[in-house]
Amino acid sequence: MKCVISCILAFCLPAMVSAADFSTGDAAKGKAIYDQICVHCHHLTDEASAVGAPGFKGVTKRRTLEWINEWISGPEAFVKKDAAAKELVKGKPIVMPTFPEMQVEQNRMDIIAFLKTL
């Protein structure tokens, strides 16, 4: 039984994250999320901020939407399994928090729709 549960956690949850339908995102709602949460660390230009957060301009060209979706779901969990995420933090402590708001798939679709406009 324990195995069944851990198998579900190991295989089905990541699959659910990557099966996201990005077309459902609302860029205007995403901008509101940016203004509330991400603005504290990320610029909308291509310049990194003082805390080392990359600027958002062109981020959807540097990274796939699936990658961004997983990163914003939980940077700490993603760094454990993704080489590019590991490279991004380069062995230093991860600065970006895991946000409760980013556990809601629609919020992630909205912020990604906004990032696509930059």
Ligand code: HEC
């Ligand atoms: C407390 C500061 C902070 C906040 C708030 C924050 N981030 Fe970050 N973010 C970072 C830092 C710093 C990095 C670089 C990796 C690291 O050191 O954690 C990063 C990396 C990223 C990346 C990867 C960018 C790239 O070019 O590879 C994305 C995408 C991202 N953040 C999205 C978001 C979104 C969306 C929000 C708002 C919901 C957000 N972040 C809020 C600090 C923050």
